[in-house]
Amino acid sequence: MQNKDVLIYVEQEGGRVHPIAFELLGKGRELADKTGSRVCCALLGSGIYDAAKELVAYGADVVYVFDDASLATFDSLAHKQNLVTLINEIKPAFVLFGATFTGKALSPRVAATLEAGLNSNCTALELQSDGSLLQARPAFTGNFLAHVKTKSVPALMTVRYRALEAGARNDSRKGEIIKRDVQKVASAIKVLGKGAAKEASIAAADVVVCAGRGLKKADDFAMVKRLADALGGVVGATRPLVDDGWISKDHQVGFSGTIVKPKLYVGVGVSGSPQHLAGMRESGTIVAINSDPSVALFRIADYSVVGDIYEIVPQMIELLKK
Amino acid sequence: MHIIVLAKQVPDIEKVKFLAGSNRVDRKSADAEINPFDLNAVEAAQQMKANLGATVTVLSMGPASAEAVLREAIARDADRGILLTDDAFAGADTLATAYTLAAAIRKLGAFDLILCGEKTVDGDTGQIGPAVAERLGITLLPFVSQITEATADKIVAVIETSAGSLNVEAAFPLLITGTKELNTPRLPTLKDKLRARKAEVEKWTAADLSDADASKFGAAGSPTWVESITVPPEKKRKGEVLKGEGSANQLVAALDKAGLLKG
Numbered sequence: 190m191q192n193k194d195v196l197i198y199v200e201q202e203g204g205r206v207h208p209i210a211f212e213l214l215g216k217g218r219e220l221a222d223k224t225g226s227r228v229c230c231a232l233l234g235s236g237i238y239d240a241a242k243e244l245v246a247y248g249a250d251v252v253y254v255f256d257d258a259s260l261a262t263f264d265s266l267a268h269k270q271n272l273v274t275l276i277n278e279i280k281p282a283f284v285l286f287g288a289t290f291t292g293k294a295l296s297p298r299v300a301a302t303l304e305a306g307l308n309s310n311c312t313a314l315e316l317q318s319d320g321s322l323l324q325a326r327p328a329f330t331g332n333f334l335a336h337v338k339t340k341s342v343p344a345l346m347t348v349r350y351r352a353l354e355a356g357a358r359n360d361s362r363k364g365e366i367i368k369r370d371v372q373k374v375a376s377a378i379k380v381l382g383k384g385a386a387k388e389a390s391i392a393a394a395d396v397v398v399c400a401g402r403g404l405k406k407a408d409d410f411a412m413v414k415r416l417a418d419a420l421g422g423v424v425g426a427t428r429p430l431v432d433d434g435w436i437s438k439d440h441q442v443g444f445s446g447t448i449v450k451p452k453l454y455v456g457v458g459v460s461g462s463p464q465h466l467a468g469m470r471e472s473g474t475i476v477a478i479n480s481d482p483s484v485a486l487f488r489i490a491d492y493s494v495v496g497d498i499y500e501i502v503p504q505m506i507e508l509l510k511k
Numbered sequence: 512m513h514i515i516v517l518a519k520q521v522p523d524i525e526k527v528k529f530l531a532g533s534n535r536v537d538r539k540s541a542d543a544e545i546n547p548f549d550l551n552a553v554e555a556a557q558q559m560k561a562n563l564g565a566t567v568t569v570l571s572m573g574p575a576s577a578e579a580v581l582r583e584a585i586a587r588d589a590d591r592g593i594l595l596t597d598d599a600f601a602g603a604d605t606l607a608t609a610y611t612l613a614a615a616i617r618k619l620g621a622f623d624l625i626l627c628g629e630k631t632v633d634g635d636t637g638q639i640g641p642a643v644a645e646r647l648g649i650t651l652l653p654f655v656s657q658i659t660e661a662t663a664d665k666i667v668a669v670i671e672t673s674a675g676s677l678n679v680e681a682a683f684p685l686l687i688t689g690t691k692e693l694n695t696p697r698l699p700t701l702k703d704k705l706r707a708r709k710a711e712v713e714k715w716t717a718a719d720l721s722d723a724d725a726s727k728f729g730a731a732g733s734p735t736w737v738e739s740i741t742v743p744p745e746k747k748r749k750g751e752v753l754k755g756e757g758s759a760n761q762l763v764a765a766l767d768k769a770g771l772l773k774g
Contacts, residue, residue: 306734384676421773
């Protein structure tokens with residue numbers, strides 16, 4: 190019978206596993222249980238061995254650990270080299286990556302090397318009766334959903350963060366942890382230094398309070414921040430405010446910024462351009478506050494508050510203090 | 512110095528429709544334009560040409576009508592526009608597209624830098640840049656948000672990673688995928704547009720890429736295919752409108768009831 194194993198590329202930073210890996214494990218477990226196969230993880234980096242147990246707890250049958258200082262790099266070259274060798278050896282049917290900066294730079298290189306099909310930004314994966322995988326991904330800035338199939342073995346895909354449910358953690362689960370020899374590949378890229386650290390991970394937040402053009406000046410982000418704090422969330426912004434330099438790019442919600450799917454999204458003076466909607470329309474509950482009753486965001490909101498943000502937001506902050 | 516820019520023609524995504532009963536874009540439903548992310552790549556090439564002196568070649572693949580994209584780039588100071596167009600290239604997925612583009616780049620000969628947008632607004636895969644770099648065996652700088660310094664043999668740039676931005680340096684040859692922050696594209700003048708209208712756009716077919724494996728072009732070389740395209744169902748929303756005195760109160764109460772408040 191054909192091997193139906195699932196291989197998951199695990200993204201980590203300083204030994205901390207990116208939560209997308211747990212979501213991929215949740216789906217990988219489901220697929221493997223249906224086909225009676227294994228879920229394998231490829232964990233690459235430096236000083237990462239301890240993270241392997243966590244992957245087992247989230248459903249991995251086998252974790253291949255590539256632990257070497259040469260892999261502590263953002264350059265996808267070394268990761269590609271080691272991953273391709275592993276894939277050629279264990280021959281999985283499906284290889285899953287997170288649709289993150291790392292996954293998006295790495296996966297096309299792996300696909301080109303293997304001459305394999307790769308689908309990007311999948312939001313749903315569904316096993317078909319013939320054993321193939323139907324992958325759904327947004328296209329045309331989220332206006333359409335494309336349902337895609339792959340005939341190559343393996344089939345590669347990147348999956349959007351927060352599109353799938355993470356499996357349950359079970360620390361008594363048993364799995365195999367295999368240490369692998371690392372092929373060292375020198376990077377041609379010299380890192381001169383770190384730029385601005387990310388202030389906010391709006392992609393990971395459960396609550397995003399997003400300011401739009403209704404905000405009159407940059408200083409008023411202080412008010413938005415107070416509301417975000419009161420709700421236990423982070424501050425987001427629309428593209429014009431980022432373009433004007435009022436706030437850093439890592440706060441930008443939208444197609445050319447970050448696509449978010451929080452439990453609660455609050456738009457403060459956000460009109461809702463198509464590019465912005467493409468970046469937040471999957472949010473759990475949507476609140477829109479705007480004095481203009483005709484804005485597009487109101488059409489997809491659960492709660493539309495028609496009023497002046499400079500009155501409503503301070504009132505909300507007061508109420509939330511209680 | 513030779514800079515190659517990869518550009519794609521895309522439909523206006525606000526208006527695009529699909530042909531009934533098929534998975535193909537109805538080209539009459541929306542105007543076509545150059546992928547907005549590629550304009551930043553063209554602008555970056557234009558700036559480097561002005562500062563360092565360079566020949567800029569713009570390369571695209573698509574139907575004959577996609578030559579408009581190359582004229583747009585020529586109006587923005589590109590020296591040469593090449594359109595890969597052939598029925599044999601049609602129906603290509605990302606694997607086949609990157610293979611074909613890389614074959615054309617090999618035919619172009621020596622280059623220092625390849626620039627492209629981080630993704631397109633239609634396919635949104637962001638695969639072509641990294642895949643072309645892999646095919647050509649060159650260094651990839653993904654998600655470049657700023658070119659700090661460019662000289663004849665290397666570049667210093669800011670790139671975006673999952674952990675934040677990094678200042679990096681890399682020697683040519685390399686491929687850069689640019690984000691929207693890379694620069695602000697300038698508009699061409701009327702005179703430039705007129706000049707571009709008269710310029711020659713070279714058309715290359717499969718026969719021009721005779722060193723490549725033709726079985727890897729187009730639909731035949733594509734391991735993925737679109738089974739169907741649907742309009743995603745809009746999530747059901749409550750659609751409650753709150754107005755006037757007490758609306759903040761009502762909102763906070765509703766969020767509390769829904770369990771969305773912390774603590």
